[in-house]
Amino acid sequence: MGARINHPRTAVDRSLHHDVAAGHPAALVDVGWEFRGPGAKAAERHAPLRVVRARRPRGIPYDRPAVDLTDRRPATPRPAPPRTRVRPDGVRVVAAPLAMLPGVDHGPALRMDLHPVPGGIVYVARDLVLRELGDDVRGHVHAGMVGTAQLHAFWSTVTVDLPPDRPVIVRLRSDRDAELLSLLEVLAPVEMRVVSYRLHESPVGTQRSSYLLPDVDPEIVARTESPRIPLEAIEATQEEEDALRRSSGVFLSRRRTDRFLRRTLPAVTHSLSFSDEADVADVYVDGSVLRGSRIGGAAAVGGPSMWAVQAVNGATTPLEVELEALVLGHVVSAWAGVPGERVTIHSDSRAALALLNAARRDRLTLGGARGERIRRTLRRLLAAVDLAQAADVRVETTWVKGHVGVQGNELADDLARAAARHAGVGTSEEDLRRRLDRLIDLHEETEAEAGQTPARAEAAEGHRPMPRGR
The missing domain is CATH 3.30.420.10 (Ribonuclease H-like superfamily/Ribonuclease H)
Structure with missing residues (x-):
């Protein structure tokens, strides 16, 4: 038997079966290989490297890991990407979902304030579309006065554009507002959801900017005697009264x-x-x-x-x-x-x-x-x-x-x-x-x-x- 050639320079020129014995199972892997014995090693010492892919005989199945096709367990879902929102300056930032009031979910809603006045109830309301990240869609603010004799039509007057089964969010400023809301809940339809909160008692879920309504003088709204009037008209009336009050003060001066x-x-x-x-x-x-x-x-x-x-x-x-x-x-x-x-x-x-x-x-x-x-x-x-x-x-x-x-x-x-x-x-x-x-x-x-x-x-x-x- 010749000496083994293990020098690194010559090792790359050896054939794949250079050191394989004839009785070894690896020599029988492919019938296309020709075993010429140890005497041919000297002739193959400087032969170019030849790579032959072994062929699988017909009838022999692939040697793959066993897969249980009867496993019906649900696949693990991929983690959802982080939710983002676009700031007013155009920068997209990661935003966490805001907390909601109990009984309020995402979607259309109505935000309302109550002001009891002599002879009826003055309300200020705004239509909302609540979203998860707080970028709510706020509609126009309207107000009006519902007289005592027309309290049975209060909810039909206020919730004109509110879809059925959607919540009405009311902020309570005092115990008097809570008593007034209890009376109105008796007159509300069965399918209506009325959610009330106090800002100093339930801070969680009440910090949405859309929950804030502008301050309106209830006396000015009551003097209009209108069941539904836009906020712009009320502000114009208030400006006229302020100008009249100012002009009268200037005249006296x-x-x-x-x-x-x-x-x-x-x-x-x-x-x-x-x-x-x-x-x-x-x-x-x-x-x-x-x-x-x-x-x-x-x-x-x-x-x-x-x-x-x-x-x-x-x-x-x-x-x-x-x-x-x-x-x-x-x-x-x-x-x-x-x-x-x-x-x-x-x-x-x-x-x-x-x-x-x-x-x-x-x-x-x-x-x-x-x-x-x-x-x-x-x-x-x-x-x-x-x-x-x-x-x-x-x-x-x-x-x-x-x-x-x-x-x-x-x-x-x-x-x-x-x-x-x-x-x-x-x-x-x-x-x-x-x-x-x-x-x-x-x-x-x-x-x-x-x-x-x-x-x-x-x-x-x-x-x-x-x-x-x-």
């Missing part, structure tokens, strides 16, 4: 302000009218004293069509006319300010603002002010402050640098100078009005042509131009 002008400031020339809109948020005031005379003028500007000027006879210092200008500023704020909102009075006199703040802190001594003329003006100023507070206008005062191009301050200064000059000349009030109108038109034309340039805006130190209303 203007009646009070007009009486203050006639009694306290009879010499004031103004453009205030009862038909003006209450939309002023900034008022500019200024005063001026003519050189070589004891005549001054004060002015307050709330806009191109809202101004008030006054000639101040006997004024010797600019402080006196600046205080008179603050009086006019509070009068204009009370007349044209928005009730419940803020009006800012801009003045270029630090001394006048300091005296006003001191007098408001200590009204008894007027902040320690000296001089009968100054003290008299401070009393009128405090009365004007009370007038603005009675009009529900929150007035704030601030300092603005004068003569730097601020439109409102420049216009107030020109109007104050014009009032002082016309008082010195002794012209009529009609001539003064025409002069003031020409000054206002000139300022409007200048502002429209030039506008607020960057240089003037930098000089104005960030202050706003003359207000034109909201």
